[in-house]
Amino acid sequence: MKLIGGVRLTIKLSNSLIFKRSASVDYLVSSLNRTEENKEHKLSSQTTNEIKPSEIPPKDSTKLAISPNQLTDHFRYKEYPKPTRRQISETQALFNNASFKLEWTLDKYEEIPYIKYKRLKEEKTEKLSKVEPYRKTEYHLTQLNSKKTFGIPPEHLKPLPEVLLLGHTNVGKSSLINSLLVNREENKSAKLATEHAFVSKRAGYTKTLNCFNIGNKLRIMDSPGYGEFGELSQGEVITDYITQGQSLRRVFILIDSVKGFQEEDLHIIDFIINEGVSFDLIFTKVDQIIQKFMPAKIISSKHAIKVKSIEDRVKNATLIKHSNKKIIDYFSSMIEESNMSNLVTLPKLFFHNAQTNKFVSARQGYKEIRFEILQSCGLVKEDIKSNSAVINEEAMMKQNALRRKTKVQRLV
Numbered sequence: 269m270k271l272i273g274g275v276r277l278t279i280k281l282s283n284s285l286i287f288k289r290s291a292s293v294d295y296l297v298s299s300l301n302r303t304e305e306n307k308e309h310k311l312s313s314q315t316t317n318e319i320k321p322s323e324i325p326p327k328d329s330t331k332l333a334i335s336p337n338q339l340t341d342h343f344r345y346k347e348y349p350k351p352t353r354r355q356i357s358e359t360q361a362l363f364n365n366a367s368f369k370l371e372w373t374l375d376k377y378e379e380i381p382y383i384k385y386k387r388l389k390e391e392k393t394e395k396l397s398k399v400e401p402y403r404k405t406e407y408h409l410t411q412l413n414s415k416k417t418f419g420i421p422p423e424h425l426k427p428l429p430e431v432l433l434l435g436h437t438n439v440g441k442s443s444l445i446n447s448l449l450v451n452r453e454e455n456k457s458a459k460l461a462t463e464h465a466f467v468s469k470r471a472g473y474t475k476t477l478n479c480f481n482i483g484n485k486l487r488i489m490d491s492p493g494y495g496e497f498g499e500l501s502q503g504e505v506i507t508d509y510i511t512q513g514q515s516l517r518r519v520f521i522l523i524d525s526v527k528g529f530q531e532e533d534l535h536i537i538d539f540i541i542n543e544g545v546s547f548d549l550i551f552t553k554v555d556q557i558i559q560k561f562m563p564a565k566i567i568s569s570k571h572a573i574k575v576k577s578i579e580d581r582v583k584n585a586t587l588i589k590h591s592n593k594k595i596i597d598y599f600s601s602m603i604e605e606s607n608m609s610n611l612v613t614l615p616k617l618f619f620h621n622a623q624t625n626k627f628v629s630a631r632q633g634y635k636e637i638r639f640e641i642l643q644s645c646g647l648v649k650e651d652i653k654s655n656s657a658v659i660n661e662e663a664m665m666k667q668n669a670l671r672r673k674t675k676v677q678r679l680v
């Protein structure tokens with residue numbers, strides 16, 4: 269038996285859940301490896317004189333490091349098309365213009381506003397039904413039809429679709445909430461963006477289920493972590509919510525990229541599958557993995573961004589590309605070993621960093637996660653023109669390139 273946030277679950281990942289063979293990741297990695305190897309071989313065997321100007325690596329080699337967004341693209345299953353640019357920009361507009369409100373924080377499932385309301389209403393109806401018919405008065409009738417909400421703010425009772433962020437203590441749930449809720453565009457110049465959820469180095473910091481209302485369109489739930497420092501009562505509020513939450517549309521399970529899948533993660537995934545709730549996976553702290561695999565020489569060099577000689581640039585580029593391959597291999601084997609790509613439910617995979625470093629200069633991954641949240645809540649219109657939109661975009665880019673070329677030709 270395993271203790272998950274204090275809740276004992278005996279379930280093991282069952283073979284019956286298995287398995288849909290997906291070759292997409294293997295294929296992508298091997299094809300990428302081949303092209304990377306070819307390119308690297310080509311670059312290292314060339315003398316710097318032979319390099320075409322367009323192939324000269326940038327001075328700042330850190331720009332060549334694989335990013336969380338590129339990892340999301342790389343590990344995207346062919347079954348799930350990439351959202352179109354229009355869908356992404358509409359999603360950002362919705363989030364960036366929405367008002368966010370921490371509606372409630374609770375440690376008992378029975379206290380969740382609509383659950384509490386339902387219970388109190390039922391209790392009242394039962395009490396009134398017990399009044400002897402000859403004793404019933406106008407007062408009783410008005411009581412029965414009363415719109416009173418027992419002191420619960422009526423806006424908390426508004427039925428809205430909900431998504432839940434779930435994961436080990438310290439995995440980065442509250443940090444992700446902040447990535448999702450902060451308007452990064454607006455705060456670009458601001459030194460300190462308003463953060464909505466409390467984040468701490470201390471594992472087990474979030475003790476309650478915290479409900480954020482997003483523009484009165486949906487709710488995002490931050491939850492207490494399971495595993496180390498998770499507590500019994502916290503485990504109960506989450507499992508009750510998963511099994512009974514009527515408005516729950518999707519669970520996002522966060523996996524610490526540094527620690528990989530832990531036993532508790534696999535138990536909770538099995539539990540969620542058994543409950544028939546759909547879920548996706550978000551790898552957090554991707555910045556740490558990117559930094560970890562980067563060549564020591566480049567990490568320690570303060571001047572990595574000032575490399576001038578083409579020879580050094582080529583050397584750095586080759587080193588970084590090797591590191592990129594290691595990062596892909598690292599995640600590939602993590603995903604492979606967890607068997608996630610073989611589950612019939614085939615969870616989507618997202619890569620996120622809430623912190624930045626030399627190689628990842630901005631938070632990434634949150635835009636697609638925002639989109640996925642909206643989609644799971646039924647708040648995204650299917651982009652039926654998506655294919656033709658992409659084709660049109662490509663055609664337009666080709667046309668622009670042609671225009672630029674003819675312009676240059678005209679100039680020389």
Ligand SMILES: Nc1nc2c(ncn2[C@@H]2O[C@H](COP(=O)(O)OP(=O)(O)OP(=O)(O)O)[C@@H](O)[C@H]2O)c(=O)[nH]1
Pocket residue numbers: 435436437438439440441442443444466467468469470471472473474475491492493494552553554555556620621622623
């Ligand atoms: N480098 C890095 N650190 C992160 C990232 N996300 C979270 N952290 C750090 O990890 C620690 C825990 O983050 P939280 O967001 O509080 O984690 P949590 O899952 O809410 O933790 P509990 O509330 O204790 O369950 C904090 O010190 C964060 O700064 C990330 O993407 N990169």
Ligand SMILES: [Mg+2]
Pocket residue numbers: 441442443466467473474491
């Ligand atoms: Mg937290």
